[in-house]
Amino acid sequence: MIQVQNLSKSFQNVQAVNDISFTIKKGEIFGFLGPNGAGKSTTLNMMSTILKSDTGTIHIDGKNSIENSKECKHLIGVVPQEISLYEDLSAYDNLLFWGDLYGIPSKILKERIHTTLELIGLLDRKKDLIKTYSGGMKRRINIAAALLHHPKVLFMDEPTVGIDPQSRNHIFEVIETLNKQGITIVYTTHYMEEVERLCDRIAIIDSGKIIAQGTQSQLKELVQTKESIQFEFDFLSEANVNQLRKLLSYTMTQNKNKLLVESTVKELSNVITACNELQLSIKDIQLNKVNLEAIFLNLTGKQLRD
Ligand SMILES: Nc1ncnc2c1ncn2[C@@H]1O[C@H](COP(=O)(O)OP(=O)(O)OP(=O)(O)O)[C@@H](O)[C@H]1O
Ligand SMILES: [Mg+2]
Known part of the structure; x- marks a missing residue:
């Protein structure tokens, strides 16, 4: 579904991403695990075409992300690390705004907002202003906004930071439901419990480099330590x-x-x-x-x- 080859990105004198390559298969949940500043967001932002790479190529569903950026944008949904919602608008109006940006016709958009709010469990709160929402609820609306155009791939950048365990579990359930529907998911975190719970394959990233990648059991075989x-x-x-x-x-x-x-x-x-x-x-x-x-x-x- 996604092929990334020799991707690099520097900011002034910081090499944020340093020549990384990986492949993400259709239908899997792929995790990026790494500490603060590892290069997770920079990688994800390049994959979601928000940020231009210095070198390297990205193919999404066989399409080059630069040459076919418009098609690629429609294939992907992005849940950014920072919540991007209008605090003074209701959840419903925020979703109307995002759906509109994707050019979804009004009637279809209304239906999709309904089903998406149902999926994330906030249908009954749709009229409430975002500023009255808890952190976890805002995160869920942030996810909903990324789903309205029915993407094939969902990029999620640390979607559980700063929320309570209950909301976190709810988000995990949503991710698992979406994955069962066939959506490929790319998930970044610095919580190993999250990748252990969710991810089929994992890339461990540190200082802009992928230092290991594979399934959990493959990664466990890499180290000498025994249980x-x-x-x-x-x-x-x-x-x-x-x-x-x-x-x-x-x-x-x-x-x-x-x-x-x-x-x-x-x-x-x-x-x-x-x-x-x-x-x-x-x-x-x-x-x-x-x-x-x-x-x-x-x-x-x-x-x-x-
Ligand atoms: N716009 C920018 N300008 C300058 N430096 C940047 C910029 N974005 C990222 N960096 C630097 O690139 C490196 C990687 O940052 P990145 O945000 O990708 O890490 P991350 O793994 O997402 O970290 P976190 O877990 O804290 O979100 C860091 O050293 C960061 O300071
Ligand atoms: Mg980040």
Whole structure:
């Protein structure tokens, strides 16, 4: 659906995007995960033809985004990082304004506003002024505005920043519904939980470079760290560890009363059963999962968030 090749963009002396290439398949939810200033918005803005690239090409549904910018604009819907709504207009009038910009005929537009407001769960608030909306509700209207012309691809730039968990879940549900309808979704965030929940494939971006991309399991294979469980016991002797080694085939490393077991969470019950058999009293259990945060740390030496 989208092919990006050797895309770069500099602002004065900042190289915001540095020679990135990737492909987004039709019907998938593709996530850009990266910290502040990584280049997510700059990438998305070039893909949505809002910003001109220095070098590189973008094809959307086989069309060059520069040579066929008008057609490309109709294929895509953009949910910008900053909310772009008129505070003194109602939700309905804001959507009328946006739909009009896309040249949607009045009768069709009214129907579409109705179905879109229904989809985002704000039909009953359509007459209220945007300034009376909560942050999460404004975000939802911002999404609605991007959907009126029935795009095939939706670009969403951090659509859940600064909103409560309930609105966030609502937005996730909307995204999943849209995706089921066949819309390809490109989603940026610095929350790894969001890409883990939503995305089929992920590009991890840092300092304008894609440092890894693939499905979650492909990304997990890139790093050496293994999933493990740390047990803390009231007391653990070397003899206890040897007894555990006879019962379990996992690699185990003892540190005083702590034991690091290289097993997955699914195998936790095996370890607990063995401990019970040996009457070892467990004080604490800590799961060390290989998540995207750990992958980011492993690849960049930095935390995703400060
Ligand atoms: N219009 C601009 N003028 C100058 N520098 C810019 C401009 N837009 C972006 N940059 C710089 O380019 C880099 C990438 O910014 P970008 O907004 O793409 O990051 P981001 O990943 O979206 O970050 P955030 O998570 O904070 O939204 C940053 O160093 C930023 O300061
Ligand atoms: Mg951004």
